Amino acid sequence: MRMPLFRGAKRWPLVVAGLFLSSMLLAACGENSPSILNTAGPVAQSESGVFYLILIIATVIFVGVEAWLLYSIFRYRERPGMPNPRQIHGSTRIEVLWTVIPAIILFIVLAITISGLFSVAAQPPGKALKVEVVGHQWWWEFYYPEYHITTADTMHVPVGTIVQADLYSNNVIHSFWVPQLTGKTDVIPGHDNTRWFKADKTGVYWGLCTEYCGLQHANMKFQVSVDTPDAFNTWVTSQQQAAATPPAGSLAAQGQKIFAQQCTSCHGIVGVDLKSDVDPAVACNDPNNPNAAVCKVGPNLTHFGSRDLIAGGVLTIDWSKCQPGGDLSNCALAKWLADPQGIKPGNDMNVSLTPDQIKALVAYLESLK
Amino acid sequence: MATRTIDSATTLVPRRSLGETYFGEWLMTTDHKKIGLMYIVTGFFFFLVGGMEALLIRTQLAFPNGKVLDPQTYNEIFTMHGVTMIFLFVMPILTGFGNYVVPLMIGARDMAFPRLNAFGYWTVLFGGLFLQSSFLFGAPPDGGWFQYAPLSEMAAGCGVHAVTCTPGANADFWVLGTLLLGISSIAGSVNFVVTILKLRAPGMSINRMPLFSWMQLVTSFLLLFALPSLTAASGLLLLDRHLGTHFYQYFYGGDPLLWQHLFWSFGHPEVYILILPAFGMVSEILPVFSRKPIFGYTFIAWSGVAIGFLSFTVWAHHMFAVGLPPVAQAFFATSTTLIAIPTAVKIFNWVATVYGGKLNLKTPMLFALGFVAMFLIGGLNGAALAVVPFDYQVTDTYFVVAHIHYVLFGGTVFAIFGGIFYWFPKFTGKLLDERLGQIQFWLMLIGVNLTFFPMHLLGLFGMPRRVYTYPADLGWNDLNLMASAGAFIIGVAIMVFLYNLVYSLKVGRKSGDDPWDAFTLEWDTASPPPKYNFLELPVVRSRRPFFDKKYPEIADWKTVTH
Numbered sequence: 004m005r006m007p008l009f010r011g012a013k014r015w016p017l018v019v020a021g022l023f024l025s026s027m028l029l030a031a032c033g034e035n036s037p038s039i040l041n042t043a044g045p046v047a048q049s050e051s052g053v054f055y056l057i058l059i060i061a062t063v064i065f066v067g068v069e070a071w072l073l074y075s076i077f078r079y080r081e082r083p084g085m086p087n088p089r090q091i092h093g094s095t096r097i098e099v100l101w102t103v104i105p106a107i108i109l110f111i112v113l114a115i116t117i118s119g120l121f122s123v124a125a126q127p128p129g130k131a132l133k134v135e136v137v138g139h140q141w142w143w144e145f146y147y148p149e150y151h152i153t154t155a156d157t158m159h160v161p162v163g164t165i166v167q168a169d170l171y172s173n174n175v176i177h178s179f180w181v182p183q184l185t186g187k188t189d190v191i192p193g194h195d196n197t198r199w200f201k202a203d204k205t206g207v208y209w210g211l212c213t214e215y216c217g218l219q220h221a222n223m224k225f226q227v228s229v230d231t232p233d234a235f236n237t238w239v240t241s242q243q244q245a246a247a248t249p250p251a252g253s254l255a256a257q258g259q260k261i262f263a264q265q266c267t268s269c270h271g272i273v274g275v276d277l278k279s280d281v282d283p284a285v286a287c288n289d290p291n292n293p294n295a296a297v298c299k300v301g302p303n304l305t306h307f308g309s310r311d312l313i314a315g316g317v318l319t320i321d322w323s324k325c326q327p328g329g330d331l332s333n334c335a336l337a338k339w340l341a342d343p344q345g346i347k348p349g350n351d352m353n354v355s356l357t358p359d360q361i362k363a364l365v366a367y368l369e370s371l372k
Numbered sequence: 373m374a375t376r377t378i379d380s381a382t383t384l385v386p387r388r389s390l391g392e393t394y395f396g397e398w399l400m401t402t403d404h405k406k407i408g409l410m411y412i413v414t415g416f417f418f419f420l421v422g423g424m425e426a427l428l429i430r431t432q433l434a435f436p437n438g439k440v441l442d443p444q445t446y447n448e449i450f451t452m453h454g455v456t457m458i459f460l461f462v463m464p465i466l467t468g469f470g471n472y473v474v475p476l477m478i479g480a481r482d483m484a485f486p487r488l489n490a491f492g493y494w495t496v497l498f499g500g501l502f503l504q505s506s507f508l509f510g511a512p513p514d515g516g517w518f519q520y521a522p523l524s525e526m527a528a529g530c531g532v533h534a535v536t537c538t539p540g541a542n543a544d545f546w547v548l549g550t551l552l553l554g555i556s557s558i559a560g561s562v563n564f565v566v567t568i569l570k571l572r573a574p575g576m577s578i579n580r581m582p583l584f585s586w587m588q589l590v591t592s593f594l595l596l597f598a599l600p601s602l603t604a605a606s607g608l609l610l611l612d613r614h615l616g617t618h619f620y621q622y623f624y625g626g627d628p629l630l631w632q633h634l635f636w637s638f639g640h641p642e643v644y645i646l647i648l649p650a651f652g653m654v655s656e657i658l659p660v661f662s663r664k665p666i667f668g669y670t671f672i673a674w675s676g677v678a679i680g681f682l683s684f685t686v687w688a689h690h691m692f693a694v695g696l697p698p699v700a701q702a703f704f705a706t707s708t709t710l711i712a713i714p715t716a717v718k719i720f721n722w723v724a725t726v727y728g729g730k731l732n733l734k735t736p737m738l739f740a741l742g743f744v745a746m747f748l749i750g751g752l753n754g755a756a757l758a759v760v761p762f763d764y765q766v767t768d769t770y771f772v773v774a775h776i777h778y779v780l781f782g783g784t785v786f787a788i789f790g791g792i793f794y795w796f797p798k799f800t801g802k803l804l805d806e807r808l809g810q811i812q813f814w815l816m817l818i819g820v821n822l823t824f825f826p827m828h829l830l831g832l833f834g835m836p837r838r839v840y841t842y843p844a845d846l847g848w849n850d851l852n853l854m855a856s857a858g859a860f861i862i863g864v865a866i867m868v869f870l871y872n873l874v875y876s877l878k879v880g881r882k883s884g885d886d887p888w889d890a891f892t893l894e895w896d897t898a899s900p901p902p903k904y905n906f907l908e909l910p911v912v913r914s915r916r917p918f919f920d921k922k923y924p925e926i927a928d929w930k931t932v933t934h
Binding site: 034035036037038039040047049050051053054057061064065068069071072075076079080081085086087088089090091092093094097098101102105106109110112113115116117119120121123124174175176178180182185186187188189191192193194196197209211212213214215216217218219220221348349 | 442443444447515516520522523530537622623626627628629662663664665667668669670671693694695698701702705706709712713716717719720721723724726727728729730731732733741744745748749752753755756758759760761762763764765766767768769832833834836837838839840841842845846847848926928931932
């Protein structure tokens, strides 16, 4: 019987080809994305490598079976005068064949899978940079136990060095994922999960929280800044310095006063010496002392002026637009201080600051390089 | 009783009892056909609810930094989309089809326990209304359909630096709602198992039973064994939240991961619960519209059983990223690979059924063929997810959203629409309009692919799941817009269906008893069937008893031994 809307045999192949081509085109659009196909380290590379293998096998199977289906539909559609078909009930031989052959293919893939998962799990021997990665709601803290420095939102690592990310949470489950460097590992309260990776290329790579963790899960991004060894050492040294003291009477000094009144309860005192930096794995995770005042709600801001991201990556700061005394209408930090709830509803920061207070605070924070 | 007085005598005049009114008949029925219809209608209503939630999600995500829904509302909507679609649409509607069709297919008068059957339906209705009422209390579930602990705990159980967790009743609605629905499913499963095992017509050995009945049987066993895990998990959560226990609270020695193990021990068999009856429907439709028997009946039946058993061994493939020891991950990768084999075998058998046939490409057949085509994609991207190192990258991203929707929408929903178009004449005596059916099918096929195919790419490009918005500079904008456009095309297709439904109920062509020249016993009675189903016991000598009755010269029992 003639189908009222379907005429001509060419529509199906066109649809399939169209989908395929557009996916090719779209793949090119992943250039700006934290794409797993745009790898910068060995862990991500082995994980994406296996993707290409899967893609080839899946495409062959897809094209083969769909072609068989489409051929059957066209060749055997009812036409006038067509005789009744042979009433075939099955064939044990064919069944065995198409059970065994897929099983073989699947087991080959399984062997690759198992070898891949073991190799990704095993941290290579040798010196590793240990970073304690703490998932808060909804921002990432990075503590370097070797250097006694803590920072947030951006994790600096040197290129070509194995990084051991020890994952902690004292609230809900998060997941640590840097698509271009490594697959994800969940951050589970009470569990000692660890994720190792290595970056082979310098650059800045996006990381994302990939386990639903509440209201602002969408705005819990971070960055991994892969620096040359020299740049990394410079960064470490500058982070280890005591906080800059603003000159007396300056706008920044006013900001410091406001900070001391309004911000320290959540953000802590801006550090003056290394001993006051506390290991969050201890401070924030002690079941015997869950109320530990040393574990702060908000990120430590001692060197905030050296960072680009605010509040879980919800905003990026261009410091040139945040110069003290200048026009702050395009300053992301000023926007954040004016209305944190508007930008990231439900987060823990509830402040009402006047525009003058904001100007002072921006000047102060900008000085904390 | 009313009284009237004539002369001086008073006589009693009986009024109609409630059970004799139209409304009361439906309210008090224990007839599997009426109960089946009520399940189907209720399930479809919730499909529309879940569909609206999906459109809200896609509207919010059509553009970066969307402001259509605030984060709390978005989280409630995506949670309820999952809960509604799974527990209030797919499970009830598949139970409804099973209820209506299985007793007829096996030549029985009714289900084994008619009153339990009615109880199961009303529990679904009230459980569903209870869950939806959470919106009116301002506390719809908002922790995802899977409600991971410790996010689902009260604030005290989350650690002092946890923000909010779930202090409100949202998680309680989820727990109590799913418990109610679980009770209904267990009642239904017990009924199906006893009915299928004990009430088959003489001559219908289990080896001759229609494949839809086989799949209902396996599904029922899965429900009976999987729901206890969910009940346990939910019960412990309720205790944590309200009675001061610490099962999932690490600060007091509990373990959040316990929730995941218990939940996925239910959750994985659950997804096979959602697909096996669909496999059964497709296995009924393809042969009838290809004019030949299903290819490899035994293999399809046994692969269903194999999938049922294996489904209890794969649960931690939802947990590859949680930090299980590599040996454990290797075990689950192996079991997941194993379960792919029977699934592949089924697909080949379906295509072999179509091959060499005489295809009648009416709407039920289009949906069944569409099912095979789309489910293949869902199976392939599912097998990809079983490759653990790749899973580490794409789990919890839109790649998984693509997978689940290809198997659930391209799979189960297509099969459900195939079943609707196939059995509507049996339920109502009228045919659904064929032209509108064709339009709906093509719109849905295009819509499904436009919505969900780009999600593979979004996952590869780094977009996580369950995010209420995304920034404009990460290259995800075009793909999201495409997905949203596709969702609205699906919406149009559903509206075409609703129009078709109303139109056909009013003025649809009469179908007669057997409009499709089908093979199984439900067609060997009137459309709609009389209350007692069959006047005489059907004669069953093969897998296609009605085919044998209509075509005695080429009857199956003359050519093959089953």
